[in-house]
Amino acid sequence: MWIASDDGVRGVSRGEAIRAAADTPMIVMNAPLVGQRLGYADLSGLDILELFAFLRPARFMVPTPKGLATVTGLDVPASDSDIAPFLRTAALRLLEITDGDWPEREGAWAAAQTLARLRWSWGPLLASRLRKPARDEPWLFSRLPEWEESAPRPAPRAISLDADATQRTLTTLVGAAAEPRQGQRDFAAAAAHAFSPRVGRDSPNLVLAEAGTGIGKTLGYLAPASLWSRTAGGAVWVSTYTKALQRQLGHETQRVYPDEAERRARVVTRKGRENYLCLLNLEDALQGGFAGRAAVLAQLVARWAAYTADGDMMGGDLPGWLTTLFRRNGSVALTDRRGECIYAGCPHYRKCFIERAARASADADIVIANHALVMVNAARGRETATRPSRYVFDEGHHLFDAADSMFATALTGQETIELRRWIIGPEAGSRGRRRGLAARLSDVASYDEAGAQAIADAVKAAHGLAAEGWLQRIIEGAPFGPIEALLASVRALTFARAEGPDDAGYGLETELAEPSPELIEAAAHAAEALDALYRPLVVLGKRLEAVLNDAPDWLDGQARARVEGAIASLGWRAESVSAWLALIARVGAPASPDFVDWLAVDRVEGREYDIGLHRRWLDPTRPFAEIVLKPAHGALVTSATLTAGGTWETAEARVGAPHLTGAAARFEAASPFDYAGNAEVIIVTDVKRGDVPALSNAYARLIEAAGGGTLGLFTAIRRLRGVHARIADRLARAGLPLLAQHVDPIDTGTLVDIFRDDPHASLLGTDALRDGVDVPGHSLRMVVMEGVPWPKPTVLHAARRLAGGGSAYDDRIVRARLAQAFGRLIRSRGDRGVFVLLSAATPSRLLDSFPPGVPISRVPLDEAVARVASRLSSRAGLGHEAAPAA
The missing domain is CATH 3.40.50.300 (P-loop containing nucleotide triphosphate hydrolases)
Structure with a gap:
C-alpha cells in the first residue's frame, strides 16, 4: 500500500494504511474495493470515482488509474508507487473544470450545497469552489423533456425484399473499402427470408441461422432489417440475451443511421421497467426518503438523470460502478422493482423514462430489446396496437432459458408478500410511498359501487397472504394465515426429504410427489384463500373496463391512462394468482405431463430467504411459440452456437420450431477464423x-x-x-x-x-x-x-x-x-x-x-x-x- 502526502510517497503496511485512513480523509479510488482488500470494511474517504460521477454525469470511465488517466489527459502511472501521487494530480485536474463552464455545469452548485449538508466527503470543497449561478436554474423535474402522444403507426406493408437491394444495403453498411466476406453476404441473403410476407396464419417465416464468430452477423441481419423497415414502414425488434450485445448493437446502428439525431429517432433500446430510474422514487429519496450514504447516492443519481440519454440505470450511461460504491444502498429503491407504478397518476408521468422509451419504440425502425422483455411484451404488454411483426433473436441459443424463466410459476413467500403489499399498501411500521389499491383507485371507488366492493373484498382476502416477518414465524413453527401454513408444510417436507450429510447450506428441493397429509390439508386452505382473492381482482378489472366505457366527466386523458394501467396490472396479478391455484391443485393430484413441479427452500450459506412451490414447463418453447412466434410474420433466430451440442433438430426444438405449422429455413456458415x-x-x-x-x-x-x-x-x-x-x-x-x-x-x-x-x-x-x-x-x-x-x-x-x-x-x-x-x-x-x-x-x-x-x-x-x-x-x-x- 502506498500513501502520497506533502512529504512524498511512502510504502506502508496494511495496518498502517488502515490507521492512516481512519485518522485522515484520503483520496482513494473505489473505497469499497480498497477497504475489502485491506480487511477494513468501514474505509471511507475522498473517493475520486464519486467526484467524477458528480462532475461528469452520464460519462463513461473505466474505474482504474489507466481509465482515470484517459479521461483527465494525464500519463498512466508507470508503477504502483506512482498511483498515489497520480490520484492527487488527477483530482486537481478534475476540479479544474469547475473554474469555468463545462457541459454538465447546470445544477452542480445547488447539488453541491445539498451534498455538503449531507456530509459528503467532497461536498464542502465543491460547495466553496463552485460559483453560484447568476439566475435560478431549472430543477431536475422541470428541465426533463416531456414525451408526446402521436397517431398510431399504420400496419407495415406486405413486401418482399429485393435480393440485390439487400446486398447493396449490406455493402453500404460494411463500407465500400471493406474486404468482402462471402459468408456475411450469404447470411444477409438467408436472413432476408424472415422479412417476406407470411403465407398462413400462425405460420411465420422462421429462419434459423448459425453463423460462426467473425462472419459479421450483426451487420448481416441489420442490412435486411433496416431495408425492410424503410420500405415496409414497420419496426423490427432485435432481441438479445446480454447487455453487452445490446450495447454493441447500439454502436453498430451508427452505420445504419450515421446522423445522431436521426439515429435517436430511428433506433430505440428497450429494457424491462426495473432497469429504469423511477422519477417518483427519486423525488421521494431527494425529499428525505433516504438517509446517510443512500441520500448521497440519490443526489448523484439526480445529477445523472439530468444528462442521461435514456434513464437506464442497469447498463445504460449510468456508470455501473457508481451504485457499488454505495454497496447498492438505496439503488434498488430508485427503480420500479415491485410493480408499484401508478402510471398516469404519477406527477412525472409525461417525463417518465419508461413511458418515453415505450412511445419512442412505437415509431422506431429498429428496437433493441432482450428476450425477456420481448416475451413479457407479447404476453401482457400494454402496447397491443404496436406489437412487432418481425423479430431478430440474436444469441438465439438462450431462447430456451429465457422462456423457461418467463413462463415459470413460483408460489413463494417473497412473491405472496409482494402481492399483499401491492393490494393493501403500507401497514403498521412500514415506510415509503407505497399505496394500496384503495388509495390508487379512490376516484373509481367513489364512482362505481361494485368496483368499491371488489377493492374491499380484495384487501380483505389479501390479509391471508404472507405478511411481514413471515419467514421467522415459519422457522419458529408459528405460521399465521393459510399461505404461511402452506409454506411451513412445504419447508417441513423439503427438509425431511432433501437434507443429507453432504448438505452445504445451499438450497434444498424435492419433487412434489407423495405429499404429506399436512401439506395436502394446508394446500386446500391456501386454495380457498387464493380463490377468495382471485375473484375480486377479476371483478375489479371488469368494473374498470366498464368505467372506461361509461366515460364519466372526471375521466380525462390522464385518468383514462391511469385506469388503463390499472387494468393491465390487475390482469397480470390475476393471472399470477390463477397460476398459483393451478399449482396448488397439483398437490395430491396426478402429475401433469406438461409441467415439472417441486418444493424448495432457498438458502445462501445456510441462511434461508425464501420457501415455496415451483412449476416450470417441461418444454418452455411451447408457450414461447404460441405467444411470441405464431402472431409474428417473420423471425430470424441466430447464434454462433445454435446447434452446439446437438443437431439441427435439437436446435429447432430449443427455439420452438416444432410447434409451428411451417418448416423453419436453415442456414449455416462456418467461422472464417483459423x-x-x-x-x-x-x-x-x-x-x-x-x-x-x-x-x-x-x-x-x-x-x-x-x-x-x-x-x-x-x-x-x-x-x-x-x-x-x-x-x-x-x-x-x-x-x-x-x-x-x-x-x-x-x-x-x-x-x-x-x-x-x-x-x-x-x-x-x-x-x-x-x-x-x-x-x-x-x-x-x-x-x-x-x-x-x-x-x-x-x-x-x-x-x-x-x-x-x-x-x-x-x-x-x-x-x-x-x-x-x-x-x-x-x-x-x-x-x-x-x-x-x-x-x-x-x-x-x-x-x-x-x-x-x-x-x-x-x-x-x-x-x-x-x-x-x-x-x-x-x-x-x-x-x-x-x-x-x-
Whole structure:
C-alpha cells in the first residue's frame, strides 16, 4: 500500500494504511474495493470515482488509474508507487473544470450545497469552489423533456425484399473499402427470408441461422432489417440475451443511421421497467426518503438523470460502478422493482423514462430489446396496437432459458408478500410511498359501487397472504394465515426429504410427489384463500373496463391512462394468482405431463430467504411459440452456437420450431477464423476434482505462465471464492491483477471493462461470463475451466433429462457450454489463445465441442504450464489489440 502526502510517497503496511485512513480523509479510488482488500470494511474517504460521477454525469470511465488517466489527459502511472501521487494530480485536474463552464455545469452548485449538508466527503470543497449561478436554474423535474402522444403507426406493408437491394444495403453498411466476406453476404441473403410476407396464419417465416464468430452477423441481419423497415414502414425488434450485445448493437446502428439525431429517432433500446430510474422514487429519496450514504447516492443519481440519454440505470450511461460504491444502498429503491407504478397518476408521468422509451419504440425502425422483455411484451404488454411483426433473436441459443424463466410459476413467500403489499399498501411500521389499491383507485371507488366492493373484498382476502416477518414465524413453527401454513408444510417436507450429510447450506428441493397429509390439508386452505382473492381482482378489472366505457366527466386523458394501467396490472396479478391455484391443485393430484413441479427452500450459506412451490414447463418453447412466434410474420433466430451440442433438430426444438405449422429455413456458415492454427485445447490430467488447494495452484501457475489475460470459469461460487482467496496476493506480487465476480464489490459489466482494459489482468467468474464476454485482442488469451460443466442435478433437470434421452441430454448441454466458453477465446482474426480444462475425466466423446482441427492434448500440469508459456508469453506485454470483426 502506498500513501502520497506533502512529504512524498511512502510504502506502508496494511495496518498502517488502515490507521492512516481512519485518522485522515484520503483520496482513494473505489473505497469499497480498497477497504475489502485491506480487511477494513468501514474505509471511507475522498473517493475520486464519486467526484467524477458528480462532475461528469452520464460519462463513461473505466474505474482504474489507466481509465482515470484517459479521461483527465494525464500519463498512466508507470508503477504502483506512482498511483498515489497520480490520484492527487488527477483530482486537481478534475476540479479544474469547475473554474469555468463545462457541459454538465447546470445544477452542480445547488447539488453541491445539498451534498455538503449531507456530509459528503467532497461536498464542502465543491460547495466553496463552485460559483453560484447568476439566475435560478431549472430543477431536475422541470428541465426533463416531456414525451408526446402521436397517431398510431399504420400496419407495415406486405413486401418482399429485393435480393440485390439487400446486398447493396449490406455493402453500404460494411463500407465500400471493406474486404468482402462471402459468408456475411450469404447470411444477409438467408436472413432476408424472415422479412417476406407470411403465407398462413400462425405460420411465420422462421429462419434459423448459425453463423460462426467473425462472419459479421450483426451487420448481416441489420442490412435486411433496416431495408425492410424503410420500405415496409414497420419496426423490427432485435432481441438479445446480454447487455453487452445490446450495447454493441447500439454502436453498430451508427452505420445504419450515421446522423445522431436521426439515429435517436430511428433506433430505440428497450429494457424491462426495473432497469429504469423511477422519477417518483427519486423525488421521494431527494425529499428525505433516504438517509446517510443512500441520500448521497440519490443526489448523484439526480445529477445523472439530468444528462442521461435514456434513464437506464442497469447498463445504460449510468456508470455501473457508481451504485457499488454505495454497496447498492438505496439503488434498488430508485427503480420500479415491485410493480408499484401508478402510471398516469404519477406527477412525472409525461417525463417518465419508461413511458418515453415505450412511445419512442412505437415509431422506431429498429428496437433493441432482450428476450425477456420481448416475451413479457407479447404476453401482457400494454402496447397491443404496436406489437412487432418481425423479430431478430440474436444469441438465439438462450431462447430456451429465457422462456423457461418467463413462463415459470413460483408460489413463494417473497412473491405472496409482494402481492399483499401491492393490494393493501403500507401497514403498521412500514415506510415509503407505497399505496394500496384503495388509495390508487379512490376516484373509481367513489364512482362505481361494485368496483368499491371488489377493492374491499380484495384487501380483505389479501390479509391471508404472507405478511411481514413471515419467514421467522415459519422457522419458529408459528405460521399465521393459510399461505404461511402452506409454506411451513412445504419447508417441513423439503427438509425431511432433501437434507443429507453432504448438505452445504445451499438450497434444498424435492419433487412434489407423495405429499404429506399436512401439506395436502394446508394446500386446500391456501386454495380457498387464493380463490377468495382471485375473484375480486377479476371483478375489479371488469368494473374498470366498464368505467372506461361509461366515460364519466372526471375521466380525462390522464385518468383514462391511469385506469388503463390499472387494468393491465390487475390482469397480470390475476393471472399470477390463477397460476398459483393451478399449482396448488397439483398437490395430491396426478402429475401433469406438461409441467415439472417441486418444493424448495432457498438458502445462501445456510441462511434461508425464501420457501415455496415451483412449476416450470417441461418444454418452455411451447408457450414461447404460441405467444411470441405464431402472431409474428417473420423471425430470424441466430447464434454462433445454435446447434452446439446437438443437431439441427435439437436446435429447432430449443427455439420452438416444432410447434409451428411451417418448416423453419436453415442456414449455416462456418467461422472464417483459423482455429486450428490460432488456438489449442489442453486437458490437465493431474488436478484432482474438488481439491481446492490443487485447483488454486493450477490457476496461479497458468495465469503466471500466460502473464495474465485469463478468463477463469467456475461452476460453483464457493470454489471460485476459495481459489481467489488463495491466489490473489500471489498474483498481485507478480504484477498480475486478479478480478473476481461474487468477490469484488464491482458489477459484472465493470469487471469486464477493467479486464478488457488491462492485458495483465485476469478475471474469475461463473456462468454469466461463459458466453456474455466479448474481449477481442490480447486482453483475453487464455480460458481456464475448473472442470467439465455438467448440469446441476435438480428436480427440473432430472425430468428434462428423462424426456430428452438420458445421458445424451446431459452431453448436449455440456457440449453447448464448452462451445460457448471456447467462443470467448478467439474473437478476431489476430487473436491467439489457449483453452485449458482442469479435468482428467473429460470424456473423449465431448471433444467434438471444439472447432474441427483444433489441437487437443491431455498433459500433466507441468507440461500445460510450459505450453502456455511457450505459446503466450512471447506476446505478453506487447499490448496487442486486434480490431474486432465488423
